[in-house]
Amino acid sequence: MSQMNLNNVARLLASRSDSMLDRLIRVMSTSAGRDKTLCTLQYLLIIVYTQLSRLQGLRYRRLLLSVSRKLGAVMLPGETVVATLSPPDDKLSHVIAGSKALSELISDFRCFTRVFVETLDLYTWGKSTWNSPPKDGLIKTAVWGQIWTITLYQWYENVAYLASKGVLRGECFNTKQQNKWWVWSSRYWMAYIALEAVRLARVWQLKPTVTSSDDSAATKAETQAAEALWKRQMTVNLAWAPVSYHYSLESGALSNDWLGVLGLIAGATGFRNLWKQAGEA
Numbered sequence: 001m002s003q004m005n006l007n008n009v010a011r012l013l014a015s016r017s018d019s020m021l022d023r024l025i026r027v028m029s030t031s032a033g034r035d036k037t038l039c040t041l042q043y044l045l046i047i048v049y050t051q052l053s054r055l056q057g058l059r060y061r062r063l064l065l066s067v068s069r070k071l072g073a074v075m076l077p078g079e080t081v082v083a084t085l086s087p088p089d090d091k092l093s094h095v096i097a098g099s100k101a102l103s104e105l106i107s108d109f110r111c112f113t114r115v116f117v118e119t120l121d122l123y124t125w126g127k128s129t130w131n132s133p134p135k136d137g138l139i140k141t142a143v144w145g146q147i148w149t150i151t152l153y154q155w156y157e158n159v160a161y162l163a164s165k166g167v168l169r170g171e172c173f174n175t176k177q178q179n180k181w182w183v184w185s186s187r188y189w190m191a192y193i194a195l196e197a198v199r200l201a202r203v204w205q206l207k208p209t210v211t212s213s214d215d216s217a218a219t220k221a222e223t224q225a226a227e228a229l230w231k232r233q234m235t236v237n238l239a240w241a242p243v244s245y246h247y248s249l250e251s252g253a254l255s256n257d258w259l260g261v262l263g264l265i266a267g268a269t270g271f272r273n274l275w276k277q278a279g280e281a
Helices: 003-028 031-074 091-131 137-164 175-205 217-247 256-280
Strands: none
Touching: 003 031, 003 256, 031 091, 031 256, 091 137, 137 175, 175 217, 217 256
16 A cells, blocks of 8 residues: 555544544533433443353353362372362453442442432423423323422432442441342332333323324424334333332342443433534534
């Protein structure tokens, strides 16, 4: 390849990299964009370290089998050996530990930002709903139910988080109480998700029927946008439903595999839409 072609390729790659960074900056410039991006990364890391841990386990079992075979070949009949092998401290172990630590750090950061940002967002949401309530009675009831349930979710999560960091102290903020508050926050989150399912079902029921006389480009585009929004919201809601159930139980209900996949679906669905909007800006 000639020097000129190499220069053209380098300029093209630099241009595309610059364009992608600009889009990412636009996405990350909003609180919703930051949360969707970090959520996607958090649950992707759960998948990564879970699968790598499984791979490490297979390698460890193969090592044990190899050692037992070699010992069996040199031992006399009736002899036994009891050996203890420590998990390998190799590069794979460091990647697993680092991925898990980063996922937990992202989760911690998201909790911290929700302490302040979500409280303001809830006030804004409640005020706008009070000033301009939904016209449909069922949707109105569901939305107000969501506001109250997500407020309780946020309250319990904030108290549990601040107590876990030592900000709130005393006997009533001990670890046992913190665990109860984490569980109850997730139960209110699960109630919020159930109400969102009711709202979405009613929105779908009330969607206007497009007739042949309404086949203008603007009407079609508006209908397609509304359907895309509904599908996106339903996808996110269905993904979060089992995750909220998992966290609402003290012993959990999902494996890390399912937790990572479902969280990634929810996060990536929102991130993909914001990424698309940033490209159109």
